[in-house]
Amino acid sequence: MKQSRKERTIVILTITPSVVAVGVFVYGFIAWSIRVSLSDWIGIRPDYTFAGLKNFISLFKSVRFLIDIYNNIFFTILFLAICVGGGLFLAILLDQFIKGEGIFRTVYLFPLAISPVVSAVVWKWIFSPKVGVNVLLTNLLSKIGIERTVEFGWYTSTASFGPFNIALIPIIIAASWGFVGYVMAMYLAALRGIPAELKEAARVDGASEFKIYMKVILPLLKPITLSALIILGHISLKMFDLVYVMTGRGPGFVTDFPSIFMYETTFAANKFSQGAAISLVMLLMVAVVIIPYLTMSLRRET
Amino acid sequence: MANVILKNLTKKFDDVVAVNNMNSTVEDKAFVVLVGPSGCGKTTVLRTIAGLEEATEGDIYIGDRLVNDIAPKDRDIAMVFQNYALYPHFNVYDNMAFGLRLRRIPKLEINRMVHEAAKILKIEDLLKRKPKQLSGGQRQRVALGRAIVRDPKVFLMDEPLSNLDAKLRVQMRTEIAKLHQRLNATIIYVTHDQTEAMTMADKIIIMKDGIVQQTGGPQEVYDHPNNMFVAGFMGSPAMNFLDAAITDRMILKGGMFELNTADRIKKIIKDNNLIGKEIVLGIRPEDLEDSNFVQNIPANSTINANVEVTEPMGSEIYVYVDIEGILITARVNPKSKCRSGEKASLCVDIDKMHLFDKDTEKSYI
Numbered sequence: 001m002k003q004s005r006k007e008r009t010i011v012i013l014t015i016t017p018s019v020v021a022v023g024v025f026v027y028g029f030i031a032w033s034i035r036v037s038l039s040d041w042i043g044i045r046p047d048y049t050f051a052g053l054k055n056f057i058s059l060f061k062s063v064r065f066l067i068d069i070y071n072n073i074f075f076t077i078l079f080l081a082i083c084v085g086g087g088l089f090l091a092i093l094l095d096q097f098i099k100g101e102g103i104f105r106t107v108y109l110f111p112l113a114i115s116p117v118v119s120a121v122v123w124k125w126i127f128s129p130k131v132g133v134n135v136l137l138t139n140l141l142s143k144i145g146i147e148r149t150v151e152f153g154w155y156t157s158t159a160s161f162g163p164f165n166i167a168l169i170p171i172i173i174a175a176s177w178g179f180v181g182y183v184m185a186m187y188l189a190a191l192r193g194i195p196a197e198l199k200e201a202a203r204v205d206g207a208s209e210f211k212i213y214m215k216v217i218l219p220l221l222k223p224i225t226l227s228a229l230i231i232l233g234h235i236s237l238k239m240f241d242l243v244y245v246m247t248g249r250g251p252g253f254v255t256d257f258p259s260i261f262m263y264e265t266t267f268a269a270n271k272f273s274q275g276a277a278i279s280l281v282m283l284l285m286v287a288v289v290i291i292p293y294l295t296m297s298l299r300r301e302t
Numbered sequence: 303m304a305n306v307i308l309k310n311l312t313k314k315f316d317d318v319v320a321v322n323n324m325n326s327t328v329e330d331k332a333f334v335v336l337v338g339p340s341g342c343g344k345t346t347v348l349r350t351i352a353g354l355e356e357a358t359e360g361d362i363y364i365g366d367r368l369v370n371d372i373a374p375k376d377r378d379i380a381m382v383f384q385n386y387a388l389y390p391h392f393n394v395y396d397n398m399a400f401g402l403r404l405r406r407i408p409k410l411e412i413n414r415m416v417h418e419a420a421k422i423l424k425i426e427d428l429l430k431r432k433p434k435q436l437s438g439g440q441r442q443r444v445a446l447g448r449a450i451v452r453d454p455k456v457f458l459m460d461e462p463l464s465n466l467d468a469k470l471r472v473q474m475r476t477e478i479a480k481l482h483q484r485l486n487a488t489i490i491y492v493t494h495d496q497t498e499a500m501t502m503a504d505k506i507i508i509m510k511d512g513i514v515q516q517t518g519g520p521q522e523v524y525d526h527p528n529n530m531f532v533a534g535f536m537g538s539p540a541m542n543f544l545d546a547a548i549t550d551r552m553i554l555k556g557g558m559f560e561l562n563t564a565d566r567i568k569k570i571i572k573d574n575n576l577i578g579k580e581i582v583l584g585i586r587p588e589d590l591e592d593s594n595f596v597q598n599i600p601a602n603s604t605i606n607a608n609v610e611v612t613e614p615m616g617s618e619i620y621v622y623v624d625i626e627g628i629l630i631t632a633r634v635n636p637k638s639k640c641r642s643g644e645k646a647s648l649c650v651d652i653d654k655m656h657l658f659d660k661d662t663e664k665s666y667i
């Protein structure tokens with residue numbers, strides 16, 4: 001269909017501001033970050049002396065950064081597993097047309113509306129070694145006749161399970177609490193979109209309720225699972241506010257993340273070139289997750 | 303194969319009675335059509351037979367076995383849904399094989415059964431395709447294939463043709479009828495389309511508001527409708543209804559017409575003591591003809607009225623005339639000169655009139 005000149009003018013006028021804004025503030029600043037990461041900029045005054053890949057080389061030699069990457073990957077795997085598994089479970093439960101469904105839906109979704117900084121403070125109290133759940137566990141034990149003070153270090157613990165720092169557990173719980181309702185909402189919407197006839201056809205075909213979910217419903221939820229993994233994946237790889245407020249880098253970097261490292265390097269130590277290098281590595285990690293998704297959805301559209 | 307018997311079947315959704323005390327028998331190998339306007343309970347009956355809804359009261363027997371408390375999968379039925387309900391993530395082969403696999407039939411046997419069913423429905427070329435890649439008619443065939451591959455005792459079909467375009471619907475109608483002969487199966491078929499009911503059924507069950515209005519063969523319910531609802535529902539265009547009084551000389555008298563009665567009608571009038579009473583007169587559109595095309599018009603057998611609209615159909619013309627504010631349809635000879643706005647004289651086939659009670663709407667026999 002051929003557009004009239006007037007239509008084309010309107011299209012150009014409406015698209016231009018966002019194209020310019022995205023061009024400057026996203027791609028422009030990415031380019032600037034790349035330039036800074038290749039420089040020697042330390043201190044307040046900009047210094048664009050070309051320094052090659054020096055910042056990246058020193059980054060991958062830094063023990064802290066390698067720990068950060070480890071932490072972030074383990075965090076991401078568990079965070080995704082809990083959110084997707086828990087979200088699916090809650091959605092299937094809610095999809096049984098129970099009474100008070102609206103209330104449950106709101107309750108599950110509510111954490112998403114709370115600022116991560118606020119929930120971080122609350123979770124920090126809950127998992128504080130001297131108060132919080134430890135007190136609760138101590139009381140529960142005394143109820144069944146065991147007089148003993150529970151002393152888990154939680155996020156102050158430096159113990160690890162293989163390469164996985166146990167101190168990450170409270171953060172994973174806090175982060176999952178925030179997002180499990182979101183995944184639930186995605187799955188619930190998809191479940192509601194599956195025609196009831198499909199389940200009935202399977203029932204007449206001879207499938208048990210369990211088989212109906214395994215063979216018919218779950219395969220149909222695959223695209224939602226993929227979207228959830230990607231959306232949560234990039235959130236997880238950039239996770240900052242919750243961790244920074246709840247625990248910071250932790251003793252021996254047990255709860256350190258690349259984002260915290262980047263923040264401290266750039267804005268506390270004023271090593272702008274090194275900070276830019278960290279942020280670019282983070283960008284690459286996110287890109288690994290996002291780009292296949294974008295190409296896939298673009299291909300589907302054309 | 304098996305018969306299906308419904309005894310005092312009642313289904314309530316909270317306070318709404320969807321099916322009210324239904325008693326029907328579907329004979330072995332019969333093609334029975336449940337027909338009625340939307341919301342009449344026909345689909346609920348089908349779903350109750352399938353076991354997707356639980357009967358509130360009454361019993362359902364499939365092949366002499368009481369199935370009230372038996373799960374759908376153990377009732378030995380297959381259902382074809384209105385929207386096909388094909389599994390979108392399976393290809394055609396897997397769609398058809400799904401039910402067989404759940405029954406732990408050996409692989410080779412499944413392969414043979416699916417190919418046989420595909421051959422019957424001429425969908426062998428489509429076995430590797432996903433439902434999304436099929437046209438509406440092809441999906442319909444696959445849905446039928448999924449049903450026949452299991453070789454069930456009873457087929458339940460819920461408006462299977464209503465999503466197809468008009469031409470395909472006529473084609474599939476014939477194919478389903480052929481399929482019925484070939485499979486020798488018991489089929490219960492739900493539709494709101496009286497043409498489908500007339501053309502396909504051995505027996506028609508007409509429902510309204512959860513109550514069975516009439517059960518019988520297609521010609522029987524057409525020629526001898528029990529009440530005004532059945533008379534108006536079966537046949538297209540619908541039967542015309544006119545208020546009339548019966549005079550002492552057994553003449554039907556309306557505001558704009560006086561019609562003589564044939565012997566058959568006279569007997570009905572005598573049997574029911576209708577002289578002097580007000581009744582509703584029913585005339586089918588094909589029993590009205592342009593008087594210019596009728597030879598030897600009997601006395602008092604025409605109605606003169608203003609033509610409102612004419613619809614040429616090629617093989618005939620539908621003429622709509624205004625009689626006392628009611629639009630009456632006549633199917634007349636295509637050469638008729640009736641024009642809208644002009645007067646027309648329509649000749650009534652006085653032997654084929656239907657008389658109904660004004661209050662109960664029941665047919666006088």
